[in-house]
Amino acid sequence: MVDTFFKRELERLFGSADIRIGGNRPWDVQIHNTSVYRRVITEGSLGLGESYMDGEWECDDLEAFFFRLLSSRVDKKVVTVADKINKYLGKIRNLQCPTRAFTVGETHYNTGNDLFKAMLDTRMIYSCGYWKETNSLDEAQKNKLRLVFDKLQLQPGMKLLDIGCGWGGAARYAAEHYDVSVTALTVSSEQAQFAREQCAGMPVNIELMDYRDLHGSFDRVYSIGMFEHVGYKNYRHYFEIVNRCLKQDGLTLLHTIGSNQPCTNGDPWSCKYIFPNSMLPSASQISESYEGLFMLEDWHVFTHDYALTLKAWYEKFEQSWPELQSGYSERFHRMWRYYLLSFAGAFRARSIQLWQVLLSKKGLQGRTAIPR
Structure with missing residues (x-):
């Protein structure tokens, strides 16, 4: 029964x-x-x-x-009962405290550079592409990088901070195409090593570092696909650090997955197998956290583009599986497939969102056309 x-x-x-x-x-x-x-x-x-x-x-x-x-x-x-317990724990504990900062790097981003190289575009950009007028993953990621750096109004000679740099593709692109110097942070040792090799000989400094240990002064600050690991108890502190490091006339851009409502914990399956200690910020959690520190210049939504990005990653992953399977189990194969396609379905359903938020310290003067 x-x-x-x-x-x-x-x-x-x-x-x-x-x-x-x-x-x-x-x-x-x-x-x-x-x-x-x-x-x-x-x-x-x-x-x-x-x-x-x-x-x-x-x-x-x-x-x-x-x-x-x-x-x-x-x-x-x-x-479930576990859902209620996780929600309670998320309220009483800081799941993204400094002692946990490197957990997601060690368990997810260190999974294997061979895996990510097979799945991602040629620059190894592990975040949503911008599929405007293209059907190519490489072009979609290049479009996204141009979008980010044009919104930031980069000028030659600027000092740029990349919080959560991945394998260094964005930092390298900025240095190559905008003539800027970049300091880039990651919590993954595998990413740091790869990024240093990719950016060798360029004005790019890769640091294996938690953002809370950051010091320095920068003309522009951006974060692409890292804020999902910050946690709601730390959102305000994140923006305080960016505010401290950003020059008075500076701009900062936040590229993040978002939730439709405030939350205090992440999805149980995703936290256990893919992104430990992660959670998605809501629009209100973001705005409340930067108020008094920054002025909102632009909030760009292109959620469906992430569904397209994930499907492209999935297709490349499946095509490469015959070469990858000697290093990964069939259970991992099913886990990774589930991860990519469940997220793709969630973005298409608008259950989760993709945002780029552009902020300034003093407010842009005059009429400003934000790139799209």
Whole structure:
């Protein structure tokens, strides 16, 4: 009777998103182990993800599955005991305190440069591309870098700070094309080593450093895909540090994934397997954190572009799997597929967002056309 109850509950939940168990459409699911019913109902997103990793269910089109699931807000209908505990812990603890700063670098960004090199564009930019007038991943990432640096109004000779530099592609592009010097920070030792090699001989200094240890004075500051690791208890401190390091006439740009409502913890499956200690900021959490320190100049939304970026990464990852599989398990293969396509579906459903926020210290004077 208990197993029948869980089966009916899952059928009801999936049915509200027009997803059928045992159906023949690409977004329908095939159950290989009946334990899935209990795992999903009692463990929520963690049970759904882990049971997929364990090969207990299949879906021909995971991206479409998650698009339907999240568009119908099915995720809001399952609240587990673990969810309540995680929410409580997120309120009483600083999950992104300095002693935890390097955890995401060690567990995610150090996964393997061979993996990221196979999956990403030629510059190894691990953030949303800008797909305006292009179908090429390389061009989309170049468009994004131009967009960031044109918004920042870079001029030759400026000192630029990159908080969360990844494998150094953005810092190198700025130095090459805008004639600036760059200080770039990362919490990943693998990224730091690779970035130093990529930027050798250029005016780019790569530091393995938590942003809270930062000192110096800069004309411009940007962060691309790092703010998701800051945590809501530290948002204000982040902007205070940027304010301290930015010259009076400076500009700063924040490129981040965003949440539709304030939260105090991340998704359980994603935090356990992909981005530990991470959480997505809401618009109100961001704006409250910079008020009194900066003026808002522009808030640019191009969420669907991240769905396109993730699908491009997924296609490259699957094409490269025959060369990668000797170094990674089949369970990792399923985990990474689930990660890329679940996020793609979430962006397409607008369950999560992609923002670029441009801020100034004193306010731009006169009429200013912000690049698009």
